Amino acid sequence: MENSEIAKILWEVSELLEFKSENPFKIRAYQKAARNIEGLPLSLEESYKSGGIKALKEIPGIGEAIAEHIEEIIKTGDFKKRKELLKEFPKSFLEMIEVQGIGPKTAMLLLKKRGIDSIEKLEKAIKSGALKGLVGFGEKKEQNILQGITHKKKTIGRHLLSEAHEYADLIINQMGKIKEIDQLLAAGSLRRQQETIGDIDILATSKNPEAVMHAFVKLPQVKRILAQGPTKSSVILKNEMQADIRVVDPKCFGAAAHYFTGNKLHNIKIREMAVKLGLKISEYGVFKNDKQIAGKTEEEVFESVGLSYIPPELREGSDEFEAAKKGNLPQLINYPDIRGDLHIHSTYSDGANTISEIAEFAIKMEYEYIAITDHTQSTRVARGQTAREIIKELEHIDELNSSYKNFKILKGAEVDILPDGTLDYKDELLKELDVVVAAVHSRFKMKKDDMTKRICTAMKNKYVNIISHPTGRIIRRRPPYELDMEEILKTASDTGTYLELNSQPDRLDLSDVNCRRAKEMGILIAINTDAHTKETLYFMQFGVSTARRGWLEAKNVINTNPIAKLMKLLYAKR
Template identity: 40%
Template structure:
């Protein structure tokens, strides 16, 4: 199977990491980074372009050398340059780049001065106080590194959902082509759409379970076979994810799918409800005495305890069973409910597609409006706009809107919240914006009291519509900053400021628990892509997953409203 764009981009990211650690030419490193971004933003697979005979050097930032590497990766899944770099640089050094506070220069220093070549060795050195004397380090950084390493250890076996999705897609396609297999489905936290996934549970219906296990063991992406038997098999995928396969008979499939999907607490509660009715519920079915009375599908399992079918995203034992009993399950928001997107970027700041490309892409995805929210001047790394640049950009939006049909661009800004809670642009500029998105992009290390006061002051500003990515987290890369989020949610609800559910799959911020808290407090949610390229508008589906886990209905999400209904809400903040 040809490598997909994400696989190719991951190869280029790793090459960039390895060359940075070696102190290689920064232009080469930047070329690899740009190539990875280009591939992730493509609307088509590079393999399809190659098969059609198209010239990859026409893609932004792709020269002859990179085009040749793309072709090599499509054909083999890797490239010789990566294998040579891997041979030169210890793998553990790449892992160190994911520790907050460590970049290539510091990783090089650690390796050369102390021989550190793994997170474990780094933790040992930090505990011994050996980092603080190195140039560019110090006692505070040493403490932060140790804290970050402990946090990584706590999450070591979990993978971001969006990184697991392509693995699952390839695995299901592979197993469904096994002779005698009638059905293959994912279960577990993947099916519940948790933002991170531990082990991957897969169910299959087949006449010969051992043959399905053998097929899984023979998969080209299997790195290690842990076990194999007539009804189950376990492997470790080459990316480190453990896959547990269970083969069940058709009459038990619904019971097994229910059993292996729900969180443990949810399943225990359902079993207890069954016991109260004289029933035994397990992965094989629902039994009264020795007779199986249900289990062919999930609905029959829930019906056995007088409940309607419960969406997988809710199966966490957080009140869903009582809500189901009372007929009060939420009608969860769906992707088709979204009418617009209130946070995206173009080439005017740090985006990779221009205004018209973003507008056409949004329209192609069924949206009727798109807020263009470039960064403000403080965020120089993202080419943030000052007052003059922003107003010129608004003129360009007006001119494009005059030509567009079926899609409307809203003039907006993602304005930085300064450390004291003031905004990065004056009111005379913000008054010209149709959508003002306020965001924290700096001083993540403030204590909870100062960080909370900072954000509350921004929420009190009468021109702010949305608080972007409210906790600042990046899954597996950066923990949320310290903040009293309950206080933030209550202030947002009181002031009518919308809390963003940032759908970027590395953020998914707000998380599911706080989405539900916001709903219960009466705060509305803006579910936005934070797209920096046209293809990233597809991030909205990741946000929908998170919103559903947070019990959100269409009415809880402001951008499910048509533009004529949204405009009065935007105006009301003024």
């Protein structure tokens, strides 16, 4: 069983316990364990097989009881407590709280007062007026929920980039061990690094396609087989994603890789370019008068129409062709360009690891610096710190820094932006910090003008360096705030404030589109992880992927700079 499956089960239990108004500490224990498991780079099942319950308990946030639950999940696919809870609440009821505007209390109210236990029944009730008179349900609330239902429907069948990567990487790793396979590639939207993925497309070359098909459908990640042919097979994975594999001729592998990677518009445009040159491009190669003239590599495909190689992340059918033709494609940022992470939480607020544990982990990642940015006093639910409490943390960071060479821990905080745009720490304290990351953590439904003004006011504070997760979206669960994004970008440019690309897989905020617009306006981006466990520092890869989709280069990102240059950038507003 994969980590994401185990984490999903624990998240569900925390939500079911919320329905029952159980002890909040118990609920948070499940949530913390789930979050920590999501960020683990190693297989939880493998850890258990090698070290048993003891190995599970060594993972931050996993105590005796939850370790026993995980053991049962690994052995049986579920555990007793969850089964008992699901008897009280149908699965469809659990899905309701994935709709923006529906929390556990609201869901329980709808169940008790109107017998509503599914998204379908909820939508029908709102449209028929059946919720009229129900406490807390006015016209505005109902419209917000309908918008949330619409948003939810758009994401049905889509999976987070991180989840798709988890499965695809396992499949590629296992299939790569098969001696009959010569070339292997994950294509499709996954290769373009889209924020959500529908299915996994895999290409291979082999002199024995039947052996490849047989191995593919027998993978442990497979739930059921949809089709098994001589050169193509399709399966449903245990996370309900579809995965397809095709074995193609080596002489057209590049053409197939290009065809199955680019989106529809990209492929149409390159075919149109080929026609004008008297050529035909398909997944089988590049042809002139029915004779294949190219297609063994992707480079050959692009060269055949006079283009330089276009990176997969840019193959969206926009202006990548014009840039490639003129030689103006960006030198996209790469993961090794990142020198540090400027948004990390420790045990001083709601993080799972101590600052020293995080620092040691970051050093192993070959980072040159990190910023510890724990929550501030308004976010008490995340153990946000008072001004007095954070002073102790800053003193601790000074002590730790004295023991490191060629590595620095920056003193920071993720400071709440209050509804009027002020911050919940005074300037006298903010000036003691190296990094001030400002964020909205409440009142997400403010009117467009008010929310825009709120964030712009915060950026005008000379101590604010970075606006964290600027649009507030949570992919598949919460749409962005209503914002005048152009005004936000303009104010960031005018004030010299940096915008964050939050690498949490369910955020990826700024989006690729907004990253590109920020680049055009000369705004620098901070690619951060918002890590709450040391392992989730590896989420940086998803932020970098989104940055690449946004045409960002290393020079557009502040945390690609060495520490001396970074400090100048951080103190530039003061």
